[in-house]
Amino acid sequence: MLHYDIEADWQLLNTCNYRCAYCSFSPATLGEKLTVHAEPREWSRAIDRTGLTWLLHITGGEPTIYPRFAELCRLLTAKHFISFNSNLTHPSALDIAKHVDPSRISYINAGFHPEERELKKGLPTFLKHAYSLIARNFPLFISVVATPDVLSRFDEIIGLTATLGIAPLPKLLRGPYKGKHYPAAYSAEEKMAFREFAAKACKTYNGPFLQGLTERPSIDVFGDEKYLDGVAPFRGRMCIAGERFVSLRPNGNVYRCQPKQTNYLGNLLDCSFRRLNGKSPCDSYYCFYFCLKFADAASGAANESDTFAFSHREPDETRWRNRPMSAAASMSDVEQDAKGAA
Ligand code: SF4
Ligand code: SF4
Secondary structure, three states: OOOOOEEEEEEOOOOOOOOOOOOOOOHHHHOOOOOOOOOHHHHHHHHHHOOOOEEEEEEOOOHHHOOOHHHHHHHHOOOOEEEEEEOOOOOHHHHHHHHOOHHHEEEEEEEOOHHHHHHOOOHHHHHHHHHHHHHOOOOEEEEEEOOHHHHHOHHHHHHHOHHHOOOOEEEOOOEEEOOEEEOOOOOHHHHHHHHHHHHHHHHOOOOHHHHHOOOOOOOOOOOHHHHOOOOOOOOOOEEOEOOOEEEEOOOOEEEOOOOOHHHEEEEOOOOOOOOOOOOEEOOOOOEHHHHHHHEOOOOOOOOOOOOOOOOOOOOOOOOOEOOOHHHOOOHHHHHHHHHHHO
16 A cells, blocks of 8 residues: 655656657657756655655656666655656666566556657567566556547557557547547547447456556546546636645646646755645646546546546546646646746
8 A cells, every 4th residue: 555645746857759749748848958957866865855755656758768767766766656657668667677666656657659659660669668567566557648540440559569468548638639629529439439449458457457556546547438528627626736746847846736836835956845735726727637636526526437446545646637628728838837937
């Protein structure tokens, strides 16, 4: 069971070696020169100094390309818990498999990204890195952003990872993609394909993976099909973000969730971070998965997926925000907000 005081959605860097068409970062942002705001030991000391036990969800960009990423994971997991998103292209995945204790990992969300994977001939590397982690009992699942192209060939995509014994789970496409807004733009046929894909993929996780999980993954794609028709708005709901959850930025700035001035809670690296106390009404936009985890349920709505029974559930984890599709802003808005508050 993971006992932690607070969870952070930690955007460690902007840079990525892929250019997925649905990425919420612009190609220019993904192509930025990688900035190291702190060495692994500086990060771990700063986090230890808070006196809290953290669940750190590390994302980017592509976190595994961060210099000495495996060392960072090893240091952090001495006292804290981590999870991370990765396209599993970088060999640091092999170092993590060798040097990090899997019992300190909540989950690894391995993003499949078929178009980029095919373009860069990256399937063998993905399978090798995923296998090395699974073989050492790391709780790894594979997700794939459910674009219309992916939905049109989901049996083929399921087959691509068959040697691992697990299939990519479809992840709702949220936001603008090729001139349309999703999930609203899914056709009836695409919704049916999504449900069938999800049912087939979920089955491959029955067994050791689910038995080994101690709580639902914060990026909980085991049930995205429930949100094909949208999700009740979060604005106005009571939310514990700020106390039990924060957004941690590459430079150490901490926000309640959406990076805007009124959500600023200080900086981890300069020791000025102070968390909030208790729930307050939602007045922000943020990643749908974290909102589902930390906001009170809308009246009459389930807050948790019931696809699987997990051994433990906390009471109440790419970065798709809860903004209604009609009002969706580009990631550059968030980046501007963040710069404004920095
Ligand atoms: S979706 Fe993930 S893998 Fe793809 S470009 Fe964005 S950060 Fe990189
Ligand atoms: S945007 Fe999400 S995480 Fe932030 S306060 Fe609202 S519900 Fe909570």
